[in-house]
Amino acid sequence: MADKNVDRDALNALREVMEDGYPELLDTFLTDSESRLVELRDAADPKALSEVAHSFKGSASNMGAVRLAELCRQLESGAKDKSPTEIVKLVAEISVEFAEVRPVYENEKHHAHTQ
C-alpha cells in the first residue's frame, strides 16, 4: 500500500545524493512534516492554510511522497473555495496519508543504519 504512495526511484536518487546524510534528511523530513500537520490544523485563515500546504507540497514532492504532495496541492489551490467541512476532511486525509507513508521513511532510516 505505502509503496504505491512513495516513489521508490526518488528515494534511491535521494540516498545516492545524500550518502551519509540520508538518515538525517529522513529525520528532518519527518520532524518537519509533523510540525506542518500541526500548522495545518491550527491555520487561522485560508491564506495561511494555503501557504503551509504549499510548503508541505514542496518537501513531500522532493521526498517522493507522491500522494501526500497531491493532497497538499489540492488543499493549497482549494483553500479559498472549499467549505470548512471539505477542508477539515482534506486535512484529515493528509494526516492519514502521512501516517501511511511514515513507516516507509522509518524503514529507510533503519536500512541506512544497518547497511
Add this chain to the structure above:
Amino acid sequence: MQAQEPLTILIAEDSAADRLLLSTIVRRQGHQVLTAANGAEAVEIFRRQQPHLVLMDAMMPVMDGFEAARQIKALAGETLVPIIFLTSLTESEALARCLDAGGDDFLAKPYNPVILAAKIKAMDRLRRLQATVLQQRDQIARHHDYLLNEQRVAKAVFDKVAHSGCLSAPNIRYLQSPYALFNGDLLLAAYTPAGDMHVLLGDFTGHGLPAAVGAMPLAEVFYGMTAKGYGLAETLREMNAKLKRILPVDMFCCATMLCLSFQRRSVEVWNGGMPDGYLHRIASGERVPLAARHLPLGVLSVQAFDDRTQVHPMLVGDRVFLLSDGVIDTSNADDQLFGVERLQQVFAANREPDRLFEDIEQALQDFRGEARDDVSMVEVSLLEPGQVKPSTPVYSDSGQSCPLDWSVSFEFRGATLRRFNPLPFLLQLLLEVHGLRGQSGALYSVLAELYSNALEHGVLGLDSSLKRDAAGFTRYYQLRNERLEALQEGFVRVHLQVQPQGAGGSLVIRVEDSGKGFNVARVMERPLDDVRLSGRGVSLVRQLGRNASWSDEGRSARVEFSWEVEA
C-alpha cells in the same frame, strides 16, 4: 564534477528538509553553501558575505522570496548576482512576480540535481559575462578620462606657447574652437622686430593628439624665427624641414603664412594646400583670392621646397581673410559640400564687414543643421603704423659683457644673396650692445630697408617706380623673384662701427652695393612724409636714423644711431 570554479551559493528555504537536500546537492557539486531560513536572513547573509548566486524559495515566513530578491538585487548594484527561484508555483501570475522581483530563472520541486547543476553553470556564465562587460566598460571610461586629461595638459602647455604671440592685437579677429588644436587647426601671430606682423593658419592632417603633436615644433619655429627677424621664406623653409624630419609620411600641415607690413602697406603671402584666402580691398569691394601655390609643409624635401611668396599692396583698412577647410568641406545630410560658391555668396551678401564670421557661421549652420567644431577663421586688417604696438623683447643677460668699441664688415655675394637673409644675424650682433636695445625696432627697420634697397635696386637693378600702382607692385615682386633666382654676381657690403661716446655710444651703419646707384639729389628733395608706394624706403631711413646720407652715386648709404647712458 567538471572543472568549474567553486562559487559561494546562498540557499534561502524555510523547509528544513528541502534546505538540507538542496545544500547537500549544491555542496556535492563543489560549491560553498550559505543557508537562510527566511527572506530577512537571506538579505542579512547576502549583505555580510556577498555570495555569487542565490537559490531562493518564494514562499517564506518573516520576509518572502520576492521582497528578499528585490533587496538583494538592490544591494548587488551593477554586479550580476543571479537569483534562481525554487518553486512549485504553477500559476503564471506567480512566475511573473518572481521575474518582476529580479529572478533570473526557476527550479521546480522535486529537485533534479542534473538540471540544477546545468542552471548554476549557465547562470555563472552570465554572471562572468556581466562582470567582464563591467570591467571593460570601466576600463574604457578610465582610458577616456586619461585621454581627456592628456588633452587638457597638452592644451595647457600649448596655450602657453601659442599665447606668447599677438593674437590679441587690435587688428586681428579670429574664431576657433577651444579644442581646435585637437582638430589639427593652428593659429599663430607675432610681431617681427621691424614691427611687421607674421600670421600663420595651419591645418594638420588627422585628428586628436597625433594632429596636435606637430603643432608644438611648428609654433616654436614660427615664434623663434619671427622674433629674430627672419622673413617668410627662411621661416617656411625651416618649418618644412623640421616637419619633414619629425612627422610620419602620411602627416603634414597645410598652412597659409602672411607677413603684414604696416610700414610698406603690403602683405606677403605663402599658401601651401589651404583653401583660398582673400584680400578684401575695402575701397573697391574687390576680394583678391590668395590661392594655394605650394604643397603643404612637411611634404617636400629641403631641396625641393619652394618658398616663393606673393606680395600684394594694401591700403589702411583692407583686410586679409583666411579660413580652414572645415568651412568649405562642411557637408549636409545629403553629403553635399558647402563649397567655395556658397562662401562667395556669403561674401556678396555681407553688409557689415565686422559681422563676416557670424554670417559664415550662420550660413554653415543653416546648411548643415548643426555647428561644427573644426571651423577656424582669421581676419587681419592693415592699420596705420602708429596704431600697432609691438611688444618689446625681454632680455635675460646682465649687460656686464656689453661690447662698446668695435667694427665689423661683411660682404654678401651672389649665391649667398639668393638664399641667405643676413638681417637676423646682424640684428642679434647689434643687440649685444645694450644701448641699442631700446631702439631695436627702428634699428631693424633701417637695416632691413637699407639691405633690401641695396639688394633690390642695387644688385638686382629693380626700378622702385614700378611700385606706383597695384599691378606694377605685383610685377615688381615677380621680377624680384626671377632676378634673384638667376643671380650669379654682385655684392652687398655691410659695415658696422660701434664707439663709446661720453656715457653712451654711437653706431654707424654703412651699406654698399654693386648696382648702378641712383640720383641722390632728386630723391632727397622729396618731403619726409611721402606715403607713395615707391621710394618710401629712403624717407623711412631718414626718419628713423640720424644723419642719413648717400654717396658714390647712391651706391653707398650711411646712417647713425646713438644712445645716452643706460637708465
